[in-house]
Amino acid sequence: MQTFTTRPRTMLAMLKRMRPGGRQQSQLQADGVEDLCRRFQELELRFEEYDHRVKNNTQMMLSVLSMARRSAVNQEARFALDAVASKLNAAAQIQSILQRAGHGQTVRCDDLLRELSRNIQAASPCNFALIVDSDPVELPSSAALPLGLIVNELLTNAIKHGVTAQRGCVRVSLKTSGDALELRVEDNGPGIRPCQIGGRHSGLRLVEHLAARLQGQFHMHPGPGGRGVLRFNRTQSAV
Known part of the structure; x- marks a missing residue:
């Protein structure tokens, strides 16, 4: 078609x-x-x-x-x-x-990340600072939905495990180096425990599945200061 x-x-x-x-x-x-x-x-x-x-x-x-x-x-x-x-x-x-x-056929994913992240922050009952730092990135529209779902899952996890009763900070970044892209969602809270990574009910399993759809690699680093990192290539991300 x-x-x-x-x-x-x-x-x-x-x-x-x-x-x-x-x-x-x-x-x-x-x-x-x-x-x-x-x-x-x-x-x-x-x-x-x-x-x-x-x-x-x-x-x-x-x-x-x-x-x-x-x-x-x-x-x-x-x-x-x-x-x-x-x-x-x-x-x-x-x-x-x-x-x-x-x-x-393509989507400005930097705009997508900013709007999505701010919507998630506005819907959260937690009080935290949000920093969205993204290079201007255009990706195939077929890759934008899994990328957005990954950001949603990682940001939700960061709010759940990384934001305490005190004011916390969550950072979402998308950086490029040639065709290589790196997405990071980081917080300054206690983060998640190593035993929670890859748990049976963990949303991180969904992230790993979506990362595979983008032909990328995902790593979740335990706290203190949780950090989820997705690396993928824009030329291989058309799904």
């Missing part, structure tokens, strides 16, 4: 600015431009319909999880359902950010 680097609405505006007889339209007749405009309008409507359906389906699944949580008979089941709902909500939030960025 053909993909476009320009959002249909943007391409439509470009086509409408064409004038008969101009250099840009030397090989296009007026009826051809009108046909392209109509096709791009239809494509834009399909994208909007798809996005709307994704949001509705996500809300339906969150409602089902909420009902299941209320009927759960033990605390462990409620914790598990909360974890699933949190990850689903994070995926929906990332999808919403990507939608606003357009339907192109």
Whole structure:
């Protein structure tokens, strides 16, 4: 299936600015431009319909999880359902950010990280400082969702294990060196204990799975001062 680097609405505006007889339209007749405009309008409507359906389906699944949580008979089941709902909500939030960025083949992941991290901070009851330091990075849109989910999981872990009753600090950074990228999520708190790394219910297992999708390597360093590090290559991250 053909993909476009320009959002249909943007391409439509470009086509409408064409004038008969101009250099840009030397090989296009007026009826051809009108046909392209109509096709791009239809494509834009399909994208909007798809996005709307994704949001509705996500809300339906969150409602089902909420009902299941209320009927759960033990605390462990409620914790598990909360974890699933949190990850689903994070995926929906990332999808919403990507939608606003357009339907192109690449995504500015520095913008994605900033907005996602600040949203997580705003939703947290903890009082902590957040530093987001990212190089300008464009990645395939297929890699943006797993990268965003990794950031969500690591930042949530940092808040849970690294932020105490006192004011803490969490740092999210994404740095490049050629095609190599390194994501770090660090905190200045006690961090997680070595025995918690790779635990059966740990969200770090999800991070390891997502890192594999990006063909990258992930390492979690125990406290004090927890640090999660993901290294991957932009040329290998199209999943």
